[in-house]
Amino acid sequence: LAKTTQPISMDSYEGQEVNITCSHNNIATNDYITWYQQFPSQGPRFIIQGYKTKVTNEVASLFIPADRKSSTLSLPRVSLSDTAVYYCLVGGTSRSNDYKLSFGAGTTVTVRA
């Protein structure tokens, strides 16, 4: 599984755009980049996934440069309820041909009023 590096924490204010960059220098050809969000005392929740270029949904955008060695999750106009931990995950199937998620420490995003 490709190792990922992302900032430990980020602070923002309501209405601002938050961009979290994840480095994954050893990403493999078959790997997708997936971001999950976790609120306190809740299970992680899928936000967005991409393979290359740009992906946008109702929650976020994901920017992936051509070399795919990094990706940036963009949260537009955050609100207090976007305060959460955001995880960047990169990987393919495991040795058993199953797929377990390997979470790192994630980025704790704190949105202030």
Added chain:
Amino acid sequence: EPEVTQTPSHQVTQMGQEVILRCVPISNHLYFYWYRQILGQKVEFLVSFYNNEISEKSEIFDDQFSVERPDGSNFTLKIRSTKLEDSAMYFCASTERASSYNEQFFGPGTRLTVL
């Protein structure tokens, strides 16, 4: 929208006791997982389950742990003799197919407190 459910939401037990954590995955999903998260730490994979057998397990998932799908809907995690260090949030997850591009749906978790 379909969701994964877990019961109980909070379980308190004495060290050495057996606990069973229950999960109801999304009905058309075929792959099931248990993860745990010790307070303040990262989410850790415990075990994956497919076609009525364990497909992968981590080092954490020792002989004290077992999983079962006793019927067509429930997926359980049993800890035979709980230890203080088993105190954590336990999350069940399910997915329709096992690949890097399939979303895993997580339940709300069971907070296990071992006294």
